[in-house]
Amino acid sequence: MKQVLEHRTGRVALALASGVLFYISFGLTPSWAAARCAPLPILLAVLYADRREAVRLAWLAAAIGVSSNATYYLTTTGPVATPIILALEAAAWAFVLLRARAVILASRSWLVVFAFPILLAAVDTLVSTLSPHGTWGSIAYTQMDSLPIVQVASLFGAPAIAFLLGLAPSALAVAVYRGTRIDRPRLAYGLPAATLVAALAWGSWRIGAADPTRTVDVGVAAIDRFTSARTSAARADSVWRGYDSAVTLLAQEGAKIVVLPEKISVLRDSEVAPREQALGALAARTGVSLVAGVQIDRVARNENVAWLFTPGGALAGEYLKRRMVPHLESDLTPGSADLVRTIDGLPFGVAICRDLIFADIGRRYGRLGVSALLVPAWDFYRDAWMASAVARLRGVESGYAVVRAGRESYLAVSDRYGRVLIRTRSTALPGTALVVPLPLEVARPTLYAETGDVFGWLSVLVAVLGLVATRRRRVTTGPSGDSAVLPEVAATAA
Numbered sequence: 001m002k003q004v005l006e007h008r009t010g011r012v013a014l015a016l017a018s019g020v021l022f023y024i025s026f027g028l029t030p031s032w033a034a035a036r037c038a039p040l041p042i043l044l045a046v047l048y049a050d051r052r053e054a055v056r057l058a059w060l061a062a063a064i065g066v067s068s069n070a071t072y073y074l075t076t077t078g079p080v081a082t083p084i085i086l087a088l089e090a091a092a093w094a095f096v097l098l099r100a101r102a103v104i105l106a107s108r109s110w111l112v113v114f115a116f117p118i119l120l121a122a123v124d125t126l127v128s129t130l131s132p133h134g135t136w137g138s139i140a141y142t143q144m145d146s147l148p149i150v151q152v153a154s155l156f157g158a159p160a161i162a163f164l165l166g167l168a169p170s171a172l173a174v175a176v177y178r179g180t181r182i183d184r185p186r187l188a189y190g191l192p193a194a195t196l197v198a199a200l201a202w203g204s205w206r207i208g209a210a211d212p213t214r215t216v217d218v219g220v221a222a223i224d225r226f227t228s229a230r231t232s233a234a235r236a237d238s239v240w241r242g243y244d245s246a247v248t249l250l251a252q253e254g255a256k257i258v259v260l261p262e263k264i265s266v267l268r269d270s271e272v273a274p275r276e277q278a279l280g281a282l283a284a285r286t287g288v289s290l291v292a293g294v295q296i297d298r299v300a301r302n303e304n305v306a307w308l309f310t311p312g313g314a315l316a317g318e319y320l321k322r323r324m325v326p327h328l329e330s331d332l333t334p335g336s337a338d339l340v341r342t343i344d345g346l347p348f349g350v351a352i353c354r355d356l357i358f359a360d361i362g363r364r365y366g367r368l369g370v371s372a373l374l375v376p377a378w379d380f381y382r383d384a385w386m387a388s389a390v391a392r393l394r395g396v397e398s399g400y401a402v403v404r405a406g407r408e409s410y411l412a413v414s415d416r417y418g419r420v421l422i423r424t425r426s427t428a429l430p431g432t433a434l435v436v437p438l439p440l441e442v443a444r445p446t447l448y449a450e451t452g453d454v455f456g457w458l459s460v461l462v463a464v465l466g467l468v469a470t471r472r473r474r475v476t477t478g479p480s481g482d483s484a485v486l487p488e489v490a491a492t493a494a
Contacts, residue, residue, distance in 0.1 A: 001176060005048040015057040018042035022065025022093075025142050028072060029385040035142035036165060038065070039097075043116065043173035046101045054101055055094070062093035069137075076380060078327060089137065092123050103466070104174055108181065110188035113174050115466075117166030121159040122463040125456030128158065132326055134357035135390070139165055144389040147418050148203030153397045154446040157359060159456035164199055167192045207417045212439030216344060218372075218403050219250030219258040219288070220411040220422075223431035226378075227265040236265060238429060243292075244282055246433035251286035255435045256311075256344060258286075261407035261426075262293035262304065262321075262353050262376040269298055276307065276315060284313030289343045291350060291405075293376035301333040306350050306376050308341060316341050321352040322361065338364055346371040347443055349400070353377035356391045356402075359453070366398025366449025371440045373402050379409035388412040388423060398449040401438055415439055 004010035021038035024031050042061040046054040066089040073082040100116035120139070128135040135141075140158035143149050143165070152160045171192040174182065182188050221243060227236040247258050267275055275294065283290040290309040295302065304321035320335020339350040349370035355361045356375065365373055373395065379387045388410045395402040396418040404412045406426060413421045413436050422436045 001044075005044055005176075008049075008053070011045040011049050011053070011057060012060075014041035014045040015061045016064070018045075018061040019064025022061060023068045025139070026065050026137075027068040028383045030142040032143045032146040035139060036168065039116070039166060039169040040172055042097060043100065043169055044176055046097055047104060047173060047177045054098060058094040058097040058101075059090060062090040062097070065093065066090050072380070072382060076325070076328075081326075092127065096120055096123055099463075099467070100170065104177065108178065108183050110182055110184040110191075112182075113171045113188050113192055114167075116170035116173075117163040118459050119463055120166040121163040121456055121459035124159045124162040125453055125460055128359060128456075129453075134323070135359055136357050136386075138162065141386060141389045141393060144392055144418060147207060148200045150393065150396055150418055151203035151206045152199050153393060154206070154399065154448055156455035157397055157448045157453050158393065159453060159459060163455075163459065164196060167196060207419070210415070210417060210439070210441070212441050214346075215437045215439050216346070216372075217254045217256050217435055218413060218438045219247070219253070219255030219433065219435040220260075220403060220405040220413065221246035221250060221258065221431060221433035222261045222405050222407045222409075222411055222426035223264075224408050224426050224428045226263060226407070229266060229268070231265075239264070240278070242429050242431050246431055247282055247286055247288065247290065250433050250435050251288050253435045255288055257289045257348070257374065257403070258291070259374045259403050259405040260290070260292040260376060261405050262306070262378040263295045263407075264293060266295045266297060269296075272296055279307060280309050280313040280315060283309035283311060287311045289316075289348075291374045291376060293352060293378075295332070302331050303335070304329065304332050304352060306339075306352050306374075308339065308350055308374070317350065319350040319352065321355060323354045323358055325354055338368060340365070340368050340370055346440060349373045351375050353379070353387075353406075356394045359394065359397060362394030362398045363449045363452060366400065366445040369443040369445060370400050371443045372400050372438065375402060375404040377404055377406040377409060379406050381408040384409040384425065388414075392418045392420070397446065399444060399446040401440060403438065413438060416441065 018038050018041040021034045025035035025038050045057050049057055066086050073085055096119040099119055103115040104112045124138055135158060138158050140161035143161055149164060171189055175189055223239055223242045225239050227239050243260055250258050279292055289311055291306055293306045295304055306319040308317045310316045317339045319339040322334050324332050324334055340347050347370045349365040351373055375391060388404060391402045391404050392414045395414055395416055399416050401415045409426055410423050411426060411432055411434055412423045422434050424432060424434055426432050
């Protein structure tokens, strides 16, 4: 291995290998195994390269990785924003890799093994807070098909998953580079291993300890058709008749709650009352609690709305989408209120699609103690897996099941541990309709719902303190010819 690392060709090959693994990891249907392996080759490459080469290698791996979503961003954000987003994502990864390299080269303290995972958690926290796209793109979502590791999000959120993902590659890279020439090697390599084993064991125990108190049959239905003022009356009527048939079928199969997609139709002011009455009558006729999404173009403002009807046909609540898609929904006025109603003796919340990209909205529903979140949605088809994974992670973080009806996406239902109960593609007329028993536990907020991103912000604090310390303290020259801080400063940075 060291013979490969000591030659530039070998280091470039490792950077390319990481780039390919990152490409697989950052895609809209990622591989959890690739995400765990991806950082190791590039970490090794930059540790054995001089500073200038390390910068080039880090950017090479990062650029290849983030390019996996180039065409998706072109579709969703346009040609102007796409290169900016990709450049920022690549810069974030290059920064993490190069800062971790600087700390590892600077010190033999056993704490350096934590530099890379702490930086990962810190950047994940900052991006989710500052980005107009919230947590979208977080490396945490790559692990949604490996549920034991995901359970740590119920304690500390997505940044904790990012931390765990960085821990093994960091420890292995330091082991190859330093070997036993490090302070307290047993701690340096044993503590990361013990942390990962503990996280996996606790996550497995948490899933295994699930104890549902009751089961509610829930239905989801979607037709891949959006109706607007430009849609012919006959076509619009066929779509609404399709939903009428789907809800009726689901009720006959035992569904007590049915969720339909976001923006089934655009309604003018004069069309709102008749459509509301028709949906209320459908709920009353079938005896289900019904959630349906529409867009209302009012005189003063346009709104993206989810209506919740009781089994008696009354409108129990109206929820306004809070987080709009930039550019595509710039004409819509966002809402600001939660919607929680008791259905069959249990508290249920309502959110719409993109709202769940933002962890703070998920936490609010966790603190309100909902048993499940009912989510009308409309995606871009190719992002179906990722969009449903985002919603699943909000449920794990804050302790509730998620019932998501996505048009041009998945119809997906998951429990509070992120386990997928159903996940099926939506289709064109006559559409797709499914019912599934949803196990529910006594509603209780998780630690993360109560405390928020404490772990993430602690990671930011440690990373910032380390960065400040490295700039203020006297520097010496390390064995590789790079600028290196004194050992005690490096330990602080880690």
